[in-house]
Amino acid sequence: MINPLIEVMMPVTRSLRSKTGLSIIIGGLAVLLLTSWGLQSAEVDPNQLKFPQQFESWQATEEQVERDDILAQYPANIILWAGSSFAKEYHSPRGHQFAVADITHTLRTGVAVAEGDKGLSASCWTCKSPDAPRLMNEMGIQGFSGANFVDLGREIKSVVYCSDCHVDGSAELALPRPHAQNAMAKIKLPFDKQDHAMQGAQVCGQCHVSYYFQPENNNKVNIPWIFGSTADEIEKYYDTRRFYEWIHPISKTPILKARHPEFEHWSRSAHAKQGVTCITCHMPPATDEKGATYTDHKVAGALDNFDRTCASCHSSKAAITKKLDKTKAIIDAKSRNVESLLIKAHYEAKAAWDAGATWPQMNDAIMGIRHAQWRWDFATASHGMYAHNPKEGIELLDKSTEQVTYARQALARILGQLSVTKVEYPDYSTKEKAHAAIGFVEADAIKAKEAFIKEEVDKYWQPVARTGY
Numbered sequence: 001m002i003n004p005l006i007e008v009m010m011p012v013t014r015s016l017r018s019k020t021g022l023s024i025i026i027g028g029l030a031v032l033l034l035t036s037w038g039l040q041s042a043e044v045d046p047n048q049l050k051f052p053q054q055f056e057s058w059q060a061t062e063e064q065v066e067r068d069d070i071l072a073q074y075p076a077n078i079i080l081w082a083g084s085s086f087a088k089e090y091h092s093p094r095g096h097q098f099a100v101a102d103i104t105h106t107l108r109t110g111v112a113v114a115e116g117d118k119g120l121s122a123s124c125w126t127c128k129s130p131d132a133p134r135l136m137n138e139m140g141i142q143g144f145s146g147a148n149f150v151d152l153g154r155e156i157k158s159v160v161y162c163s164d165c166h167v168d169g170s171a172e173l174a175l176p177r178p179h180a181q182n183a184m185a186k187i188k189l190p191f192d193k194q195d196h197a198m199q200g201a202q203v204c205g206q207c208h209v210s211y212y213f214q215p216e217n218n219n220k221v222n223i224p225w226i227f228g229s230t231a232d233e234i235e236k237y238y239d240t241r242r243f244y245e246w247i248h249p250i251s252k253t254p255i256l257k258a259r260h261p262e263f264e265h266w267s268r269s270a271h272a273k274q275g276v277t278c279i280t281c282h283m284p285p286a287t288d289e290k291g292a293t294y295t296d297h298k299v300a301g302a303l304d305n306f307d308r309t310c311a312s313c314h315s316s317k318a319a320i321t322k323k324l325d326k327t328k329a330i331i332d333a334k335s336r337n338v339e340s341l342l343i344k345a346h347y348e349a350k351a352a353w354d355a356g357a358t359w360p361q362m363n364d365a366i367m368g369i370r371h372a373q374w375r376w377d378f379a380t381a382s383h384g385m386y387a388h389n390p391k392e393g394i395e396l397l398d399k400s401t402e403q404v405t406y407a408r409q410a411l412a413r414i415l416g417q418l419s420v421t422k423v424e425y426p427d428y429s430t431k432e433k434a435h436a437a438i439g440f441v442e443a444d445a446i447k448a449k450e451a452f453i454k455e456e457v458d459k460y461w462q463p464v465a466r467t468g469y
């Protein structure tokens with residue numbers, strides 16, 4: 001009697017385990033022994049009962065397990081991000097179901113800090129989980145952002161979920177993150193006034209957007225769009241406020257860091273002008289067994305589903321793929337070139353400082369490095385730039401090349417004045433060598449992280465923090 005019921009129960013709870021925790025299964029089984037099937041179905045996520053197709057396709061992003069180690073692919077990034085946690089670990093994105101586990105396990109977020117110490121801000125949870133807006137409601141926005149990342153880990157129960165994009169329990173789109181509501185209003189696209197297509201793009205733009213933590217507001221997430229959302233306008237905002245993320249330890253440059261500005265790039269693209277949005281390409285229509293259409297919630301690569309995503313406007317997959325490959329090759333080559341120039345500039349600045357250069361002498365060169373690295377980052381931190389807005393990507397990298405060249409000319413003059421004839425450049429041909437150049441011992445960081453996972457995450461955090469590990 002019990003066995004068949006458990007078999008019915010298990011597939012239902014399978015979907016819930018990652019979200020609601022093992023307690024549901026244990027609790028569910030206990031209830032099973034006592035009551036009828038009708039009562040258990042009340043335990044199932046109501047969104048699954050109401051919208052099974054959307055729910056199951058949402059869950060299927062757990063199939064997208066693959067990701068690339070960007071620092072191993074492009075070790076130059078380690079030198080350019082020296083002094084920040086980005087130099088420790090950086091992977092390409094994968095399925096939404098991994099959002100919580102990946103940020104938990106990355107070396108970037110480190111380990112718990114001593115009681116009372118200020119660690120990494122809980123703001124890092126903002127774009128991983130619906131528990132972030134929930135906690136903001138409970139603690140206040142700055143109460144949340146002022147808390148430590150690890151201190152709220154036990155509270156995080158779900159990955160990117162229905163209620164991150166919808167009024168919970170309905171198909172109506174919503175923007176639950178206050179920083180996103182404010183940002184869309186800043187660029188005169190308030191969410192409530194947009195049509196359905198733009199609202200769809202904006203729900204993605206809550207997270208797939210460039211942001212920073214505001215130091216004067218307890219590390220609250222802010223999208224720097226007061227002057228607009230281009231690289232120039234955001235830079236103007238940061239320069240006006242004399243903002244920087246960290247001081248580069250090699251060149252002393254006050255660094256700006258871009259974060260995945262997919263929304264910004266897309267919003268200025270030929271596709272956006274035609275009403276083609278993130279949803280058109282990453283959440284195409286699908287058909288269930290009964291022939292009814294629904295939106296595929298397995299948010300994934302756009303080309304994998306060419307027939308459903310692109311074919312209505314582009315007839316040949318081969319032609320489009322060729323075009324994309326060609327653009328990608330151009331952008332990649334420009335990126336690698338800028339990286340090598342920027343690394344030279346950082347070390348030339350170091351040589352100048354070491355020889356006694358002063359700030360009045362160095363100011364222009366350092367600003368040149370800051371602005372060039374900002375544009376390089378704004379282009380390369382955007383995943384899929386070659387598909388989203390290749391024109392802007394190429395323009396950014398060309399401008400970045402110009403700016404770093406200018407900085408290096410200024411540095412050459414200063415080095416001449418200081419009679420420096422030789423500059424030592426680092427070997428960054430592999431991830432290991434680049435880490436050695438900046439003095440980061442990866443093995444130690446991994447050891448500390450593993451201990452933290454064992455003692456804290458495995459014992460006290462929700463199952464969702466372990467998906468895929």
Ligand code: HEC
Pocket residue numbers: 047048051054055056058160161162163164165166170171173196199200201203204279293294295296297
């Ligand atoms: C990352 C954002 C996002 C998440 C997460 C998400 N949705 Fe959606 N959903 C959308 C968008 C965007 C549309 C509108 C698609 C369109 O009409 O262009 C949509 C459409 C829908 C619709 C309307 C019918 C249809 O299929 O088009 C339903 C119902 C729905 N979602 C339910 C859910 C449920 C249930 C979940 C959780 C399991 C969920 N959604 C999670 C973004 C999301």
Ligand code: HEC
Pocket residue numbers: 064092093094095096097098099100102103126127128129160164165200203204205206207208278279282283299300301
């Ligand atoms: C609440 C924040 C959030 C929202 C909303 C969101 N994403 Fe994501 N998205 C993420 C995170 C975080 C990752 C990376 C997860 C990882 O690598 O562990 C990601 C990964 C992705 C990926 C990579 C998938 C893969 O398999 O490589 C794509 C594509 C993507 N998102 C598109 C979208 C689109 C389109 C929307 C809107 C419908 C959207 N996202 C809405 C946070 C979000």
Ligand code: HEC
Pocket residue numbers: 092093094201204205208262263264266267271276277278279280281282300301302303304383384387388
């Ligand atoms: C014209 C179609 C199109 C539109 C519109 C579009 N994308 Fe993409 N996107 C792509 C393609 C093509 C790629 C390259 C990889 C792939 O999907 O095959 C990509 C890549 C990505 C990636 C990186 C995936 C990875 O694993 O590296 C993310 C994240 C992403 N897009 C999010 C978005 C968001 C958010 C929007 C809207 C603001 C958007 N995209 C709009 C086609 C599109």
Ligand code: HEC
Pocket residue numbers: 270271274276280281302303309310311312313314320323324387
């Ligand atoms: C609703 C129609 C529509 C859909 C769907 C669509 N596109 Fe486009 N695409 C366009 C239009 C319109 C242009 C712009 C033509 C122009 O302005 O030159 C364009 C341009 C492009 C270009 C640049 C081509 C060139 O000549 O330089 C690429 C690459 C591209 N699309 C890829 C994709 C991919 C990949 C997908 C699916 C993931 C996709 N598009 C989906 C309408 C669409």
